[in-house]
Amino acid sequence: MTARASGTGLPGLNRVLIWFNDPRNWWGPNGLLAHIREHVVYTAVIVTVGIVIAVPLGLWIGHTGRGIVLVGGIANALRAIPSLGLLVVLIVELSPHISVAGGAGGLLARGSIPYAVPALIVLLILAIPPILTNTYAGIQAVDPGARDAAIGTGMTATQTALRVELPGALPLVIGGIRSATLQVIASLTVAAYAPLVGGLGRLIVDGDQNLTDPHFGYPAMVAAGITVAVLAITVDAVLNLVQRRVVSPGISGRYRRHS
């Protein structure tokens, strides 16, 4: 604590460039690239699980109009819970009860599962509300005329939901997925507060142990931080492209009739 409290002797930001220029910091099992890979895979897994849970639920809620007050209230209340606090509760209460010693390939280190589970739960709790609320809000915002027309042409409720309401709500649904993804990418750095959980947050949290170390201290923390920001911006740009491709031009407004 004393070394940190008086820590005006931080290595300067130019050390970060030197850090990036050292190939030893890029390759190998503890290198930047390995951490980026873990970060991306964790994010993909969490967001996919979030979509699988939240999109069908949001579709049902939006279609039937049932449970909006309840789910909206819960989603808002979840936002007020600090994720770090929840993570620590789960690490202290849940982790000792999980006794899986193994790991999973190069992604989960041996013995990391008791800590990965709390991190996963916390991140899912962050990822679900934006997707869920955007999905049902999107379904409800679908032009009632289009819905009536679908029913009028003899579509069943399921067909209406999947072929009219979902495509119509797609811009908002993807908007929800984008903000959930950004949340997860950012919060994975906090999740690294759980021991042994990988990703770029590992470099940030571990760097705090010895700030002045040229390889694992402040320069590594900032380098990992910059990488997270670049990753977040890149992933968001990719999802923006996906959105342009999958949303029908008639809905996104890119198609305009010239009369």
Next chain:
Amino acid sequence: MSDLWQYLQANQAQIENWAGTTVWLIVLPLLIGLALALPTGWLAARYRWVYPPLIGITGVLYTIPSLVMFLVLPGILGTRILDPINVAVALAVYSYALLVRSVADALRSVPAEVLAAASAMGQTSTQRLLGVQLPLAVPVIAAGVRVAAVSNVSLVSVASVIGVPQLGQLFTLGNNTESLTPIVLGLIFFIALALFLDALVLAAARALTPWRRAVAS
């Protein structure tokens, strides 16, 4: 429950100190963010070409993870890594990034006929902005402020991962000593703070828009 009370009494001075820091770390950046977002949001609403670049840049700012911001700011500002100023500046940036969009969208959502009516009544553009457009924009701006307030509460606690002294320290402390009491206490504090701020913003918005109640009844 008695555990919580005992812990609170035993560590009263420390917790009061942290609570004070936590509150100003949440509220001050929110106010600064709003103060900066009002004029720039107005610019974006007034001049169409300002809107896309401003929203683009603030969108990118918002994607930068908080932990990263807390770490990079000392290098830029020349502050110590544990200085609460870093957290305050970071949260002001996030509040601004969130609110500038709310302000611009809120001002733009005021119907053109209403503005035309104000002009026809002989109001100058300043009178119209402050007396008509801004008050009518309050509900949408307030919705943005609510989100910013609650997200600030959550972000402040993250600063304890690197050790900035505030109530989030209860979490790291609980983790290091493997005791649930400080963690639960911390959760109660943060959730209460979020709910309180949310209610405060809501009440302020109601007080600023008396005509909405008149119509509703």
